[in-house]
Structures are given as C-alpha cells and as structure tokens.
Amino acid sequence: MKKICIGDLYEIQCYKHNGKIHRAWDEAVVLDIQKNYMVFGNNKTKVTEADGITWRTKEPAIMYFFKDRWYNIIAQMKKDGIYFYCNIATPFILEEGKIKYIDYDLDLRIFPKGDFKVLDKLEYEYHKKIMNYSKELDIVIKNALSELINAYKNNEIMFRNNINLNYLNQYLILKGEKNSKK
Numbered sequence: 001m002k003k004i005c006i007g008d009l010y011e012i013q014c015y016k017h018n019g020k021i022h023r024a025w026d027e028a029v030v031l032d033i034q035k036n037y038m039v040f041g042n043n044k045t046k047v048t049e050a051d052g053i054t055w056r057t058k059e060p061a062i063m064y065f066f067k068d069r070w071y072n073i074i075a076q077m078k079k080d081g082i083y084f085y086c087n088i089a090t091p092f093i094l095e096e097g098k099i100k101y102i103d104y105d106l107d108l109r110i111f112p113k114g115d116f117k118v119l120d121k122l123e124y125e126y127h128k129k130i131m132n133y134s135k136e137l138d139i140v141i142k143n144a145l146s147e148l149i150n151a152y153k154n155n156e157i158m159f160r161n162n163i164n165l166n167y168l169n170q171y172l173i174l175k176g177e178k179n180s181k182k
Contacts, residue, residue, distance in 0.1 A: 004094070006030055007174050010040065012063075012099045014089070017131040022103055024048045028063060029174055031167050037066045037158075038092075040099070041171030062167045064158045065092040065099055070144035071108075072101065075164040081112025082161050084152075088144050104133075104141050108148055110159070116152065118145065 012025040025047050028040035043060040062075040068091055076083040086108040092101045105124035110116040128138060152159050 004030060004033060004038075006032070010094070010097055010099050012040075013101075014087075015100065015102045017102060017104070017127065017133065020050065022050050025057075028099055029171060031062070031170050031174075036068050037064055039064055039167055041167060041174075043171070043175070043177070060168055060171065062164045062171070065101070067091050069147070070104075070140055071148045073148075073158050075158070075167075077164070077168050078112075082164055083112060084108070084110035084159065086110070086148055086152075088141055088148070104144075106141065106145055108145065108152070110152060116149070 008030045010028045010030070012028050013021060014023045016022045025042065025045050027042040027045040029042065030038065031041050032039035040063045041060065042057065042063070044056050044058070045061075046054055046056055048054050059079075060077040062077070064073040064075075066072065070088060070090060072087050072089055072092065074085045074087075076085060088104045088106040088108075090102040090104075092099050094100075105120045105127050107119040108116055109119055124141075127133070133141070157163055
C-alpha cells in the first residue's frame with residue numbers, strides 16, 4: 001500500500017446508508033496527517049451529484065475527516081468569514097485513491113459570528129424510516145451530533161480560524177496559487 005503524503009490528491013465519495021453514491025468531489029489535497037484524522041483542501045472543485053449533474057464549489061475549503069468520529073467538518077473560506085459545514089457521517093476510509101464515507105443527513109452549520117443551526121432533520125427522519133436505520137445507529141448518529149456541537153463549543157482545533165487560515169495558505173502554496181513568502 002502506498003504511503004500517504006502531504007500534497008497527494010484524492011477524490012471524495014459520499015454514500016447513503018443504502019450503498020448508493022450521493023455526491024462526489026474531484027479534488028482533496030492532503031494537508032495534514034494526524035493519528036485520528038486527516039486534513040484536506042480544495043478550491044472551486046467539481047462536484048458530481050448522484051443524478052449526474054455537476055457544479056463547482058465557490059470557495060476554498062479545508063476538510064477534516066476522522067478515523068474514529070461519526071462526522072466530518074468542512075471549513076468554507078468565504079469572503080465574509082469562515083463558515084463550517086459539518087456532516088454527521090461514518091468515519092472515513094481511504095480506498096483506491098478515494099475518501100469514502102456514508103452521510104447520515106443531519107448537518108451542523110456554523111456561521112462566522114459563532115451561531116449555529118442543525119439542518120436536515122426532516123430528511124434524516126425520512127431516510128431513517130425508508131432505509132431502516134437501526135435503533136443502535138440512531139443512537140450513534142444523535143450522539144455524534146451532540147459530540148460535534150460540544151467539539152465546537154470547546155473550540156477544538158478544527159474550529160479555530162487561525163488553524164484553518166494556515167491550512168488554506170499551505171493548500172494555496174501546494175497548488176502553486178500563492179508565492180511562498182517568509
């Protein structure tokens with residue numbers, strides 16, 4: 001198996017509980033490798049929906065994928081500040097040059113001023129019913145949402161603006177979009 005290195009390029013594949021692909025991103029550049037998570041970056045990357053429709057993200061993003069947590073975090077580097085879009089999802093796996101995970105609908109949106117909102121509760125309830133999520137899975141998902149909110153309230157490293165700006169700078173240098181200045 002090839003060793004993962006800073007600067008390596010991966011694709012991201014998001015699945016639903018039924019095993020069907022939900023969405024894919026064509027770029028995720030490795031920025032950091034930690035024991036329990038990896039950090040990736042992308043910018044204006046192509047996204048392909050399950051129905052084949054494609055679009056591009058509007059801004060750079062720093063993405064945290066965890067080996068042992070049931071969520072992932074995307075720091076969206078917008079002109080008016082850093083927004084966080086957090087997905088309740090399985091821990092990720094790396095397979096065949098792809099980051100893969102199962103998305104469980106519930107999302108946490110965090111705004112630059114610090115307020116946040118849980119999104120897609122109705123979608124979660126709908127998919128829970130039609131895809132027969134087990135009671136155990138329902139508990140894991142709801143615990144993951146609580147854990148994620150606590151991680152944000154406790155200002156864990158992935159929610160710190162200076163950390164995300166440093167990763168953004170690293171990404172831009174790796175992509176040749178910024179001159180390396182000391």
